[in-house]
Amino acid sequence: xxxxxxxxxxxxGAGKTTAIAAISEIPVISTDVRATDADVLQRKExxxxxMDYGELTLEDGQKLRLYGTPGQQRFEYMWKILARGALxxxxxxxxxxxxxxxxxxRYIDNFREFINETSAVIGISHMDTNPEPDLQSYYSYxxxxxxxxxxxxxxxxxxxxxVMLIQALLAMLEFG
Ligand SMILES: Nc1nc2c(ncn2[C@@H]2O[C@H](COP(=O)(O)OP(=O)(O)OP(=O)(O)O)[C@@H](O)[C@H]2O)c(=O)[nH]1
Ligand SMILES: [Mg+2]
Numbered sequence: 001x002x003x004x005x006x007x008x009x010x011x012x013g014a015g016k017t018t019a020i021a022a023i024s025e026i027p028v029i030s031t032d033v034r035a036t037d038a039d040v041l042q043r044k045e046x047x048x049x050x051m052d053y054g055e056l057t058l059e060d061g062q063k064l065r066l067y068g069t070p071g072q073q074r075f076e077y078m079w080k081i082l083a084r085g086a087l088x089x090x091x092x093x094x095x096x097x098x099x100x101x102x103x104x105x106r107y108i109d110n111f112r113e114f115i116n117e118t119s120a121v122i123g124i125s126h127m128d129t130n131p132e133p134d135l136q137s138y139y140s141y142x143x144x145x146x147x148x149x150x151x152x153x154x155x156x157x158x159x160x161x162x163v164m165l166i167q168a169l170l171a172m173l174e175f176g
Contacts, residue, residue, distance in 0.1 A: 005065045006169065007083050008052070009111065010092030011103045012071030013043045015125045015156025017052050019092065020066045022159040023166070024054025037072075049075060051082055056166075064166065079110065088169045089120040092156065096130040101141055108147065115149070119172040123154035123165045 008016040021028045030053075032046035052068030067082045069075075083089070091107045093100050104122065108115065124138065138151045150168050155161045 003063045003065060004088070004170075004173075005067065005086040006088045006090060006166065007086045008066065008068040008090045008092060009079060009083075010069075010071065010090075010107055010123075011094045011097055011100075012047065013097075014071065014092035014094040015154075016068040016071065016092055017046075017048055019090075019123075019154070019156040019162045019165075020052045020054040020068050022157060023056050023162045024066060025057060026055045029053040031070075047072060050078060076110075083111065083114050086114075087118055088173055089114060089118065090165055090169060091120055091122045092154065093122065093124050094126050095124050095133070096126040100124070101133060101138065104138065104141075108149075119169060120149050121165055121169045121172065122149055122151045123156075123162075124151065125154050125156050127153045128155065 008019060010016060017030060017032060030048070031050040032048050035045060035047045048068060048070040050070065054066040056064045056066060058064065069079050069082050089111055091104065093104050097103055111120070122138070124135065135151055135153065142149060142151070150172070152165055152168060154165050
């Protein structure tokens with residue numbers, strides 16, 4: 001297995017585009033446009049309308065193809081298109097949103113089939129500015145529903161942090 005497709009999905013502004021840019025060794029192909037919706041503009045200036053694409057080669061020579069989905073609900077049709085053929089899913093949740101656990105539920109439900117067939121990790125971003133809900137709240141929620149997925153804090157701006165998330169995902173692919 002020398003090429004692995006990984007998809008970053010998750011809530012708007014969680015840091016999908018930022019995370020891929022942080023670790024990609026090629027200039028990222030991005031489809032961000034200036035945001036027009038008030039709800040996006042409140043948080044940041046641009047939003048992804050189709051996809052992000054980056055690449056990362058690991059020390060052992062494995063090449064990762066990194067795809068990012070749009071976060072906005074109206075571009076949801078892209079999610080399944082991008083997930084096709086992917087081996088793993090990174091779900092990024094913005095902890096500063098109004099209902100981050102609700103967001104996680106939405107993504108797990110949406111990708112349920114995909115998660116059952118492949119693998120997924122959950123990264124919680126913006127924990128530096130919004131420590132609540134804490135990781136335990138996420139664990140408890142998942143445990144109650146019998147969902148066994150790793151949950152890690154992530155700062156999408158930090159390549160080390162994003163790589164750690166990817167390593168957790170790859171470990172699951174190897175041993176899952
Ligand atoms: N403080 C803080 N800021 C973060 C963190 N992670 C990401 N950011 C910032 O949050 C913003 C995320 O923006 P994007 O990367 O465009 O988010 P996205 O998930 O691609 O959003 P959409 O494409 O609109 O769905 C950027 O301004 C990042 O610098 C974090 O852990 N802490
Ligand atoms: Mg984006």
